[in-house]
Amino acid sequence: MNLKKLSIFFGLVFVFSACKENRYATAEILGKRIPIDKTIKADIAIEKFITPYKKHLNKTLDSSLVYNPKTIDKTQGKLNTAIGNLMADIVIQQAGPVFQNRSGNRIDMVLLNHGGIRAGLDKGQLSTRDAYALMPFENEIVVAELSGKKIQEMLRYLEKAKTAHPVSGIQIEMDNNYKVIKATINKKPIDINKNYFVATSDYLQQGGDNMSFFIDPVNLYQTNYKLRNAIIDYFKTTDTIKSHIDQRFIKKP
């Protein structure tokens, strides 16, 4: 017993002194990346572990929520598109009641960005997966209280952008040089002395897509409502999607 202890002691002394004396230094380094491709066989235990998560996910993602009578995407239309109009209208319909409950005010208009329409919607039954494709990001709907002056800045932005940024609640008419000749909110001309409640995404409100007019609003209201969840909730409570290119944002020929 004692002998064993002693040998452990000497063993430790040896290891300790060996460590102390033998410092190591890097002599050579090999570095590379290895592609994870089909030549590597999947680990069966890991695959099995994923399966129940995957099944539940797919079941939820793929259950049909709403019927879409026609294929729509963001390339159809000039300054307004059926899919963009749908998204902007969904924001008013879904976030409007939340905002009204919290602030006592009504959303006057919506502005989103054309680049934020991440996929089209095919004709047929739509599912949660389609909503994820349309809006993969986690952006939340916010409402910015903007002065009439900032609304004018927004119009100058749209003149420069010449893009079908989705809008709702505002009516914009441009001449053939993209100069705004008429703009109304709630059917009334923009009042420079009035404030407007503009719903958008937190991404755009923070200056995304160079929408600087959003950055410093009179007031900013959070809805804690994700844009994608608003779309999913709309899909769930709607029977058939109605989306059209209309007259809300147009340019004279």
Add this chain to the structure above:
Amino acid sequence: MKRRNFIQQTSAATAFVGLGGLSSLSIQPDYKKHITILHTNDVHSHIEAFSNNHARNPNMGGVARRATLIEQIRKENPNTLLLDAGDIFQGTPYFNFYGGELEFKLMSKMKYDASTLGNHDFDNGIDGLYAQLEHADFEFIISNYDFSNTVMDGHTKPYKIFHKNGMKIGVFGVGIELDGLVTKKLYKETEYLNPVEIATDMVDKLKNKENCDLVICLSHLGYDYNHGKISDRKLAKQTKDIDLIIGGHTHTFLDKPTVETNKSGNKVLINQVGCYGLYLGRIDFYLDNEKDVESGNLKIEV
């Protein structure tokens, strides 16, 4: 001589099962110590492989394949560390549905040793990150976030020393400035500290006080920017005694590690493997008795 034989045989065996990218084993150098570092970054909740008809990454990635590859390499060299440089979360519905539970559980099953934190790991708020910690059997190493006034307090480490084959490997982590990238209500009272200053302190501790044989920095700063923002390349140049920076954030696909020169004129490796688990980074360090290694003659094969 015997060892070389063994390595060659292993190499032949792995080639037989069809694993790509390991062929350089046959010319593996013969040194006293061999430490392998495997790493990923910005996996962004990519659990499944991309489909066959995916436009950019057809039939690439997938956790189950990565697990096979990691096991193969561990068999070949048990002295392996597996690390991640952050942004584990966000990118597929797996995250939206399960909040990161599956990502952490799978990384635990693959026996990740440590990860640092990326900005997207705050996407469900600091509370959402905290809620998933119970599923992670690996360390979160971050040196420049002060979590004192948050729920994460005490749940991360500023550094950790791993012991492999008698070697001490010091790992620390630096995260990106969250302000402007993540909404304040998500990261709450997390305080960002200067990564260069913190890295300098960490290296001093790991190299000079703890006598680590290798010092590795897990970084989510981003590879390089053409403006003033601190990046991995800048960090490499402004510090010393870091052997390897494993980067993330910018989804930079380096086909081989970048070799940078540090403040004291020595070489630092920076590696980043893009994103989504499409690649696994592999760095093999061969160490020898200090007296047998000619200083200034470090061989780097990338």
